[in-house]
Amino acid sequence: MAKVTREVVERAGVDVDQLVELLVKNAAAELTTYYYYTILRVNLIGLEGEGIKEIAETARIEDRNHFEALVPRIYELGGELPGSMKDFHDISACPPADLPADPADVKAMLTVLVEAERCAVRGYTHICNLTAGKDHRTYDLALAILNEEIEHESWFSEFLGEGPSGHFMRRGDTSPFVSKFLR
Amino acid sequence: MRELTIEELAQYNGRDRKPAYIAHRGKIYDVSRSFLWQGGRHQAIHDAGTDLTAALEQAPHGPELIEEFPLVGVLVEGKEHG
Numbered sequence: 482m483a484k485v486t487r488e489v490v491e492r493a494g495v496d497v498d499q500l501v502e503l504l505v506k507n508a509a510a511e512l513t514t515y516y517y518y519t520i521l522r523v524n525l526i527g528l529e530g531e532g533i534k535e536i537a538e539t540a541r542i543e544d545r546n547h548f549e550a551l552v553p554r555i556y557e558l559g560g561e562l563p564g565s566m567k568d569f570h571d572i573s574a575c576p577p578a579d580l581p582a583d584p585a586d587v588k589a590m591l592t593v594l595v596e597a598e599r600c601a602v603r604g605y606t607h608i609c610n611l612t613a614g615k616d617h618r619t620y621d622l623a624l625a626i627l628n629e630e631i632e633h634e635s636w637f638s639e640f641l642g643e644g645p646s647g648h649f650m651r652r653g654d655t656s657p658f659v660s661k662f663l664r
Numbered sequence: 665m666r667e668l669t670i671e672e673l674a675q676y677n678g679r680d681r682k683p684a685y686i687a688h689r690g691k692i693y694d695v696s697r698s699f700l701w702q703g704g705r706h707q708a709i710h711d712a713g714t715d716l717t718a719a720l721e722q723a724p725h726g727p728e729l730i731e732e733f734p735l736v737g738v739l740v741e742g743k744e745h746g
Contacts, residue, residue, distance in 0.1 A: 506707070576699040610722070
C-alpha cells in the first residue's frame, strides 16, 4: 500500500474502501470480459462474423490491458484481489457476456458485445465522477480506460446500424490511451 | 399492487436471501434477479431497500434501466401509529 497516496485521497473526501471495491469489481469485469470475448471471437465466423472478428479481438486484448492497468492502483490504495477466481468472477461490475444461443446470429452477438461495452462506459464514468478533482491518478486511469471503452461501444454500435463510429479502427497498436499505465 | 412505506421497503434489502427492492419516483421494483444487485448492493455504493430517486440523478444511466425490472409496488407515506 502507498500510505500517503491513500491518505491524500481520503483527505480529498473520497471513501477509499468504496473506491477500491469499485476498482476490484471493474477489474473483475475486464478479466471476465476478456474470457467471454474469447468465446465470442472464435464464434464470429462466416461472411458476417469475419467482418466483426477483428474489432472483437481488439476489444478483447484492450479489456485484458484494462485489467492489468487497474491492478497496481488497487494495491496502491490498500486493496487486493480475491484469492478465489470464482469469487472474482461473481463480483464483476458487469454481467457475463454470454455466447448467444445461436452464434450465427450476428445481431445477437453484436448486442452482447455492445451491452458489455455500455456497462463498462457507465462504470468508468461513475469512477471518473467520484474521483474528479480528488484522486488524480485513479481519475487519469479511469478516464484512459473510459476513452477506449467508448471507442469499443462505437465500433459495435456502428455494426448494429446505429450510426457511424466516427473513427477508424486500430492500426496495429492496441490501447492508445491505457498503454502509458502498462509500461 | 403492494403498498410499502419507506420503513417497510427497508426490509427488502437483498441480504440473508430476502428479496431486493428499490424505489424510484414512488414506484418499487424487484431487482433480486439482477447480476448487478447481488447481495442487495449495486456498484459498491447503492443499497436495496431504499429510495434511489435522488441517487439516480447522479448515476451514469437513466431510469430506463430501472424500469426494466418487475414493478412490484408503490411507495406510500408512513402510517400513523396511535
